[in-house]
Amino acid sequence: AGTLPVTAWVDNDHRAAVLDLLDHLAAAGARRIGLLTGNTTDTYTRLSTTAYLHWCERVGQDPVYESYPAHDPCA
Structure with a gap:
């Protein structure tokens, strides 16, 4: 029995x-929803x-978001 190449992965629909x-947050009554995101590509x-x-x-809604370095220990 040989080894199989590792070429597969499971992903999801991020969007x-x-x-x-x-939509869930808005339906639950959230009024100003923000995003904290990384600055990577x-x-x-x-x-x-x-x-x-x-x-x-x-x-x-006007966007409210901040980006941070992906490996910032303070983020």
Whole structure:
């Protein structure tokens, strides 16, 4: 029995997850929803930030977000 190459992974729909979460918070009464995000270009950061900005535009909320270095121990 040989070893299999490790080429597969499980991922999720980051955009849909962020949009669902934002809609849930708004439905629960949150009035000004912000985002704390990294400043890297990885897929999760890019998709979640883009989803947040699109959601803000859709619901008419001014975006409130901060980015931080991904490996900042103070973040």
